[in-house]
Amino acid sequence: MSRPSPVVLDGVSKDYGSFRAVSDLSLELTPGQITVLLGSNGAGKTTTLSMMTGLRKPTLGRVRVFGLEPADPRARTRTGVMLQDSGVPGVLRVRELIRLFRQYYPAPLDFDQVVEMASLRGQLNTRAQDLSGGQRQRLYFALAVCGDPELLFLDEPTVAMDVDSRNEFLGHIRALADRGRTVVLTTHYLAEAERLADRVVVIHRSRLIADGSKAELKALTAGKRVSFTLPDPVDATEFEGLPVEGLEISPEPEETVVRFHSTRPEEVLSALALRGTRLRDLEVVGVDLEEAVQNLVHQANRETAEVQS
């Protein structure tokens, strides 16, 4: 029999009173992958994570972690969780907390390894309440990984970390996945998703609107981003009938800046050249993850507006 997937969500919804925070979400995670949950404030990411960790129960549908109820102790000992506020006793020192948390697990990581991974060597005697914001995040990370979990949930883990700590931290997350650990992480930093994600799940207003690899998500957005400047003013009629999307024309004192997306930029540029349009500062580049996600969100908003009208 095949081993159960680390996490399965099957038609999961979560209501807070009459408000539906998560709607009909289905997902099955692949072991050894880093899945990044993206979405704007209030989209439903933390609620989704809290159902995966067993902190909240779904109103509808079913969540399974290693084939078990998420709150089942047999699932919990294989899972590490880092929440936005993990709420540890502030009077305890970093050394005491790591020792305490290691005791909860059958095969914890070596104490020194945890300290190195979280870069907390200099803070071992500091009370949790006296740590800086970034140091506290690193402590929560240490407590999440000290059981050497097969499955790790991280809710906005790099908030408050400086650039060096963040880079180091992202390297540790990648190394954990390379050792076969499954990681689920939420973030608002698209650069982190670009760097880490094997799979990206976009949640918008409680619904899943995209799920795939970075390349798959980018491929959903019209091929290339094109920008150039023109010496003279133009209006949108200049581009009528040409394959452009999201046309932006910005008049400036001495020139006009034009930006758009296109799946066939060569066609647009040769049509303009044939008309004798003189372009300067031409740039044609592939879209990045941030633009791809923005486009998916705009598309979802347009679809909602169409249904409502």
Ligand SMILES: Nc1ncnc2c1ncn2[C@@H]1O[C@H](COP(=O)(O)OP(=O)(O)OP(=O)(O)O)[C@@H](O)[C@H]1O
């Ligand atoms: N305990 C609660 N009671 C009532 N509403 C809640 C509760 N927790 C969350 N919500 C609401 O559910 C929605 C989803 O919240 P959630 O925290 O899951 O979003 P998020 O995607 O994690 O947002 P952020 O990026 O801001 O952290 C929000 O509108 C939020 O106000």
